[in-house]
Amino acid sequence: MINTWIKSVGFGVAFGIWALGSAQAKPLEVVSSFSILADMVQQVGGDKVVSTAIIGPESDAHSFEPRPSDAKTLQKADLVLINGAHFEAWLPRLVQSAGYQGKVVEAIEGIPLRAYEEEHEPGHDHHDAHDHHGHDHGEYDPHAWQSLAHAQVYVKNIAEALIEVDPENSVYYSQRAKDYTQAIQQLHQRFVEDFARIPDQNRTVVTSHDAFGYFGQAYDIEFLSLLGASNQAEPSAKELAGLIDYMRDNHVKALFMENISSPKLLEQIARETHAKIGKPLYSDALAKAPHAASTYLGMMQWNGEALLEALEP
Ligand SMILES: [Zn+2]
Structure with a gap:
């Protein structure tokens, strides 16, 4: 009887510890x-x-x-x-x-x-x-x-x-x-050095939407965008013509698709300006795993390398 009582108390305590754990x-x-x-x-x-x-x-x-x-x-x-x-x-x-x-x-x-x-x-x-x-x-x-x-x-x-x-x-x-x-800072340090080598005339690119302003600030690259901040507003014919003129006048060399945007308009601009289309950039969403850009750090490395590849002489 006492034995059973001790056993059940023991069980209770053990169960309590397990539940807490x-x-x-x-x-x-x-x-x-x-x-x-x-x-x-x-x-x-x-x-x-x-x-x-x-x-x-x-x-x-x-x-x-x-x-x-x-x-x-x-x-x-x-x-x-x-x-x-x-x-x-x-x-x-x-x-x-x-x-x-x-x-x-x-x-x-x-x-x-x-x-x-x-x-x-x-x-x-x-x-x-x-x-x-x-x-x-x-x-x-x-x-x-x-x-x-x-x-x-x-x-x-x-x-x-x-x-x-x-x-x-x-x-x-x-x-x-x-x-x-520390890992983020290391990649930043690497990009500071890598982007410093890009010549001044290669520092403008075009993307779908206005998502890369902070990237541009960090490494002195100018990003022009097609769809504005919201990734929604399609440019008018006049705006599109203005962008194409600007790209020709400034010899903009590269256009970048984004994983979240339709490529159609960018393909049209590439045809008219002879700018080349780089690897897609990841702006507001990661890639689906398995992919190099399926983590934040992997995405930033992917974007940086895609830009460097297109802009380096
Ligand atoms: Zn966005």
Whole structure:
């Protein structure tokens, strides 16, 4: 009798410890708005997080409409990460419909934002930066992840958010953030040297949408865009002609498709200007794995190398 009692107490204690242990070991459910952020979260969070993206690889964040399944994804979240700077205009409605009560952290917090400037887009009339499809980009460029220097601020913000929600693993997150930041800085340093070798007359390129301004700032490359900030507004015939003239006058040598945009217009411009088409650039979404650009760091390396390949004499 006593024996049985001791056994059951023993079992109870053992069960209690097991339950506690498994509760702690359960990974944090972190939901990010798009694939690039989700990869950064995975790099910092390691096996302590399950990282999910609402907008997956190869998908255009600008034309995104939340589905009912996205509300379910949000309901399971312990933490939500977004870019911020009006990149996710659809988010407040989704948070509301999901009844999500947890933290929503903006990864872009603390980064000096680049204002959209009209003179950098000779072919594109920019009055419609605020488009009306619910993808309001605002007057500041949200694509700050395209700078390897700014990405280090993203990593810091992500680490701080993970530590706040899961302080027990703070040492783990801090160490991983430190290693990841070092890898990002190394690639940045390499690109500073590589892009310094590009001659002045080769420093202008054309892409589909205005996503590479921060990349351009970092390595002194001018990016002209066809579809503006929102990846939506098609240029008028007059704007297109203006861009083609500008490219001819300035001997622009390279055009780049993006993984999220239709190539048709760029192909037409390439025919008319004899500029060559480079490898596709990854702007707002990662490549589907397995692919060199299926992680953030891999994507930045891919983009940099594609640009260097096209611009180096
Ligand atoms: Zn974009």
